[in-house]
Amino acid sequence: MKKTFFLIAILTSFITFSQEKNFIDKPYLEVQGKADTLVTPNRIYIDVLISEKDVKGKKSVEELENDMLTKLKTLGIDVDKNVAMQDMMSNYKKFFLKQTDIQKSKSYSILVFDAKTTAKVFIGLEEVGLSNVRIDKLEHSDEKKLQLLMNSKAIENAKANAVSFTKPLGQTVGKAIYILQKNSFNGIPGASSQIRLGLSSQLNYDAKDYNTNIEFEKITISSEIGVRFALE
Numbered sequence: 001m002k003k004t005f006f007l008i009a010i011l012t013s014f015i016t017f018s019q020e021k022n023f024i025d026k027p028y029l030e031v032q033g034k035a036d037t038l039v040t041p042n043r044i045y046i047d048v049l050i051s052e053k054d055v056k057g058k059k060s061v062e063e064l065e066n067d068m069l070t071k072l073k074t075l076g077i078d079v080d081k082n083v084a085m086q087d088m089m090s091n092y093k094k095f096f097l098k099q100t101d102i103q104k105s106k107s108y109s110i111l112v113f114d115a116k117t118t119a120k121v122f123i124g125l126e127e128v129g130l131s132n133v134r135i136d137k138l139e140h141s142d143e144k145k146l147q148l149l150m151n152s153k154a155i156e157n158a159k160a161n162a163v164s165f166t167k168p169l170g171q172t173v174g175k176a177i178y179i180l181q182k183n184s185f186n187g188i189p190g191a192s193s194q195i196r197l198g199l200s201s202q203l204n205y206d207a208k209d210y211n212t213n214i215e216f217e218k219i220t221i222s223s224e225i226g227v228r229f230a231l232e
Helices: 002-025 061-074 092-098 115-127 143-169 191-199
Strands: 028-039 043-051 083-090 104-112 133-139 173-183 219-231
Touching (some): 028 143, 061 104, 061 115, 143 219
16 A cells, blocks of 8 residues: 555656656746726725713713714715624723723724715714724725736736747747736725825814815726746
């Protein structure tokens, strides 16, 4: 049984080595292709934390929650579709150890679709006493389609690079024999801090009256691909 296993292992190693050797023996050219595009985010997720600790007993979490939802409605936010509760926490450990009041908190996610509405939400929530507000993430609704398009363009650019190398040599580019997606980057670093700084001087506005043109920095969607083409 051991001899049979040993022979199978040798045969498998020989086949793998032969395939690798045959691949290396073929003339090929390895090139890279890159492509990217910029899009304005149209799905902005805002995180809001409502905590009794922040208001020091002046209002309950339920009252703050009601104030928040009322304010969002006045700003045209569909609270049924675009506001979701993420979790609810109570400090039971502290309650049982020190016999203090339970401090509750709730976390919400608000979905908006442009920078101006985002600014109105920040200002509006500040008006009702909610300051634990931050942008969680920025997305584009067609991000997956755009990523596939960038992949295709990166492949096209890789082939164009290969042709530019082989044409002066009188050779032609054959089939792709190996493709590797090296990396892709989607996103906008530092978005939360940028929107906070942008709003710091605008908090004296009423949220409904806020009409300043403001835009997020565009999201980069990119693709980088390495391709080996057979030479003919």
